[in-house]
Every structure is written in structure tokens, then in C-alpha cells.
Amino acid sequence: MGIHYDYKSTKSAKLMEKQAKRERKLAEKKAKRLAKDGNRKDDDKEKVLDTSKPITLDFLTNPDKE
Secondary structure, eight states: OHHHHHHHHHHHHHHHHHHHHHHHHHHHHHHHHHHHHHHHHHHHHHTOOOTTSOOOHHHHHOTTOO
16 A cells, blocks of 8 residues: 555656656756857858859869968
């Protein structure tokens, strides 16, 4: 009889713990994904070409030259 009484009295607390754990995992995944995407977006901004300058053969063959 003690097991059933204990289960019902702690059921809501266990459900709240599970929900908190689920939300914490989702928040960690979102933070990790945003950190990963943030680095990628910064790299894209640096690689944008200037539209006022023409693309030359030298630029195509040697892209490291600035």
C-alpha cells in the first residue's frame, strides 16, 4: 500500500523534473546550434566581393591576394 501512495504523491514532482530536463536539453542544443551558426555567418561576411571592382584573371587564379 505504501508504494501506491508514494507514487501518486510524487508523480507531479517527477513530471516537473522531466519537463525541466527536456527544456534544459533543448536550450543547450539551441545554444550550441546558434554558436555554430554565428561562426559561419561571420565568415560569410568576409567573403563578399566588392561589386565596383571587376573580376580579373589574377583574382580568379590567386584568391589569397588582396
